[in-house]
Amino acid sequence: MIPLSWYLLVAAALFCIGLFGVLARKNVIGILMGIELMLNAVNINLLAFWSYLYSEQVNGLVFAAIVFAAAAAETAVGLGLVLSAYRRRGTVIADELDTMKG
Amino acid sequence: MSAAQVIFILVAAVTLFSAVMVVSVRRMMHAALWLIVTLLGVAVLFVLLQVGFFAVVQVLIYIGAIAILIIFAIMLTRQVMSENVPQLNRGWVAGLAAAGGLMVILALAFRDFPNVMDTRMGDPAAADAARLGLALSDPNGFAIPFEVASILLVAALIGTIYIALERKGGGQ
Numbered sequence: 001m002i003p004l005s006w007y008l009l010v011a012a013a014l015f016c017i018g019l020f021g022v023l024a025r026k027n028v029i030g031i032l033m034g035i036e037l038m039l040n041a042v043n044i045n046l047l048a049f050w051s052y053l054y055s056e057q058v059n060g061l062v063f064a065a066i067v068f069a070a071a072a073a074e075t076a077v078g079l080g081l082v083l084s085a086y087r088r089r090g091t092v093i094a095d096e097l098d099t100m101k102g
Numbered sequence: 103m104s105a106a107q108v109i110f111i112l113v114a115a116v117t118l119f120s121a122v123m124v125v126s127v128r129r130m131m132h133a134a135l136w137l138i139v140t141l142l143g144v145a146v147l148f149v150l151l152q153v154g155f156f157a158v159v160q161v162l163i164y165i166g167a168i169a170i171l172i173i174f175a176i177m178l179t180r181q182v183m184s185e186n187v188p189q190l191n192r193g194w195v196a197g198l199a200a201a202g203g204l205m206v207i208l209a210l211a212f213r214d215f216p217n218v219m220d221t222r223m224g225d226p227a228a229a230d231a232a233r234l235g236l237a238l239s240d241p242n243g244f245a246i247p248f249e250v251a252s253i254l255l256v257a258a259l260i261g262t263i264y265i266a267l268e269r270k271g272g273g274q
Contacts, residue, residue, distance in 0.1 A: 002110050002150065005215045010114045010147070012208040014121055014140075016201040021125030023197030024190045029130055029175055033137050036168065037121055040144045043156075051151045058237040061230065062244045064156060068163055069251040073258035075168045079175040080262030086179045087268065095191060 007048035015041035028085075028092045032078045039071045110150055117143030128189055130176045138169050155231040 014037055021034025043064050050060025086092050120139035127133045141164040148157035237243040 001104065002106055005212050006110060006114070007147070007151070008212050008215065009209065010118065012205060012212070013118050014144075016205040016208075017118065017121040017125055019204065020197050020201035023200060024194035025125065026189055026191045027130055029172060029179070030125070030133060030189070033124055033133060033172060036137065036164070036172075037124065037140065040141065040164070043160075044144060044147055047148060047151050047153050047156060051153060055230075058233050058243075061153070061156075061234045062237055062247065065159075065234065065238070066247060066251045068159060069255050072163055072168060073255050075171055076262045077258050077265075079171050080266040082175055083178055083266045092179045 004048060004052045007044060011041040011044040011048070014038075014044070026093050026095065028082050028094050028097070029079075031094060032075065032082070035078075036071070036075065039067065039074075043067055106150065110147075113143055113146045113150070117147070131173070134169060134173050134176055137172065138165055141165050141169060153230065155234065 018034045018037030018041065021037060022031050023034075025031050025034060046060055046064045046067065050057075050064070054060055082092055085097055089097060091097065117140055120136045120143065123136040124133050124140060127136060141160060144164075145157040145160040148154070148160055238248045239245055
């Protein structure tokens with residue numbers, strides 16, 4: 001049997017790797033990939049806690065399903081913004097996208 | 103050590119290794135392919151958690167939609183960053199310290215975690231999917247959050263089309 005803490009450790013490691021990607025990547029798409037890793041870690045935690053502790057309720061599954069929908073919306077908006085910024089400024093480097101004027 | 107534990111350790115090692123490759127590899131296209139490996143590893147972890155429905159959803163939505171979207175975005179914005187320049191910004195050491203520090207804190211917090219064992223071994227996963235579907239369509243359950251999530255998705259996709267639309271005639 002797999003202890004619950006193993007899932008928590010793997011999810012924590014995945015979250016920290018994603019956090020490093022968000023903090024350290026120059027490319028905006030790389031930052032988005034880091035966010036995907038962090039959302040996946042959150043989903044592992046949600047489903048692990050649900051499966052081990054609260055499997056008679058259905059709340060954990062609903063929460064995980066809504067995290068999926070929010071992640072899909074976030075990626076779509078993020079990539080649309082990246083394409084729009086690339087078309088106007090010709091760059092996808094976060095440091096160079098530093099002005100709010102069009 | 104049981105077979106499930108060995109499988110878990112192997113899958114976790116592959117998942118974490120490919121996640122490290124996602125954040126460290128030079129070419130963005132390779133990072134996206136490593137991201138697919140990571141997402142597949144997470145799907146296998148879902149199978150080990152006996153939430154097979156979410157493993158299928160993970161493969162369909164994350165690998166089938168999100169990873170493909172990311173690959174499209176990389177292909178549409180190519181040749182912006184030369185692969186010879188460093189891919190990490192100047193503050194990457196601080197980022198590594200923050201991520202490592204958070205990992206240490208979380209590991210210390212989990213050290214004293216009560217060693218709960220799975221009690222629902224043998225439960226049919228199909229029944230969980232059916233319960234989820236009933237809860238999402240029950241007006242006294244989660245029908246309203248579900249509808250709000252779908253409105254969020256539609257609004258986000260319409261907004262994305264508007265933002266990313268190529269305007270004819272150039273200009274702003």
